[in-house]
Amino acid sequence: MFAQLPDPPYYAVIFSSLRTPGEAGYGAAAARMMELAGQSPGFLGAESARSAEGFGITVCYWRSLAEIAAWKRDAEHQIAQQQGRAQWYAGFRLRVAKVERAESWDKA
Amino acid sequence: MFAQLPDPPYYAVIFSSLRTPGEAGYGAAAARMMELAGQSPGFLGAESARSAEGFGITVCYWRSLAEIAAWKRDAEHQIAQQQGRAQWYAGFRLRVAKVERAESWDKA
Numbered sequence: 001m002f003a004q005l006p007d008p009p010y011y012a013v014i015f016s017s018l019r020t021p022g023e024a025g026y027g028a029a030a031a032r033m034m035e036l037a038g039q040s041p042g043f044l045g046a047e048s049a050r051s052a053e054g055f056g057i058t059v060c061y062w063r064s065l066a067e068i069a070a071w072k073r074d075a076e077h078q079i080a081q082q083q084g085r086a087q088w089y090a091g092f093r094l095r096v097a098k099v100e101r102a103e104s105w106d107k108a
Numbered sequence: 109m110f111a112q113l114p115d116p117p118y119y120a121v122i123f124s125s126l127r128t129p130g131e132a133g134y135g136a137a138a139a140r141m142m143e144l145a146g147q148s149p150g151f152l153g154a155e156s157a158r159s160a161e162g163f164g165i166t167v168c169y170w171r172s173l174a175e176i177a178a179w180k181r182d183a184e185h186q187i188a189q190q191q192g193r194a195q196w197y198a199g200f201r202l203r204v205a206k207v208e209r210a211e212s213w214d215k216a
Contacts, residue, residue, distance in 0.1 A: 001163060002124060002201055012205050014120060014167055016110060016155045020215075047124045047201075049157040049165045055109060057157045057165040059122055091214040093110055093155075097120050097205035106199040107128075 003045025003061060008099045010044055011062045017084075017092040019054040026088045033080055040074065042067025061099070068096060111153025111169060116207045118152055119170045125192075125200035127162040134196045141188055148182065150175025169207070176204060 019026065037043050042063035050056030062068045071077060084092070127134065145151050150171035158164030170176045179185060192200070 001126070002199065008203075012120070012122060012203065014122065014207075016157075016167070018109070047163075047165060049124075049159045049163050051157045052160060055155075055157050057155060057167060059124070059165060059167075085213065085215075089213070089215070091110065091212075093213075094211040095116075095120065095207045096209040097207040099122075099203045099205040101204040103202040104199075105193065105197070105201075107193075107197070 001047070002104075003047050005044050005061055005102065008102050010099050011065060011068060012097045012099050013060045013062065013068055014057065014095040014097060015060070015092060016055070016057045017088075018090045019050070019056065020088060020090050021054075024087050029080055029083065029088075033077060036074065036076060037071060040067070040071045043071070065096070109155070110212075111155050113152050113169055113210065116210050118207050119173060119176060120205045120207050121168045121170065121176055122165065122203040122205060123168070123200060124163070124165045125196075126198045127158070127164065128196060128198050129162075132195050137188055137191065137196075141185060144182065144184060145179060148175070148179045151179070173204070 034046060037046065037060060044061040044063060046058060046060040048056065048058040142154060145154065145168060152169040152171060154166060154168040156164065156166040170179070
């Protein structure tokens with residue numbers, strides 16, 4: 001669901017991926033990575049969607065580029081990154097962007 | 109699927125939304141908006157995923173902020189925006205970000 005974020009500026013890591021067929025522990029590992037990222041300094045929130053065909057987008061929001069870099073180096077996250085390439089993903093794209101403007105709308 | 113993009117910098121419009129129940133012409137309108145955006149100057153590509161629960165993320169990539177603003181003002185797109193609030197969405201978030209770095213990985 002929607003992340004509760006402060007006003008911009010902040011950073012977005014846009015991670016799009018295509019899953020390989022089969023579960024292979026992916027769901028549990030993805031949940032663990034979200035839990036771990038949530039404890040990482042500078043993590044602001046995340047939004048995620050994956051279609052039935054296996055294409056997914058997760059956007060994680062961070063306070064700073066330095067904190068994104070620290071999360072990338074986290075030891076348990078590094079193991080998950082390796083397993084992602086070995087097992088879970090047929091491909092991915094990762095884009096780091098600075099959010100400059102944000103709008104919200106909710107049905108009254 | 110994955111968008112084919114030039115090297116950064118470029119801009120991302122991250123649109124996350126929760127659909128209302130029911131189709132109400134959404135699929136056809138979404139496809140038409142992608143077709144129309146694709147003809148809009150400065151459009152670089154898009155990636156999109158929506159879960160079975162109705163939460164979706166579409167990221168459209170653009171060359172410049174001015175071209176994003178022009179697309180927002182497009183007459184047919186404006187009608188779709190109105191219909192989105194009236195019918196298709198329970199809520200949405202729209203974030204405009206400057207992509208500074210990108211990585212790709214595909215299984216060999």
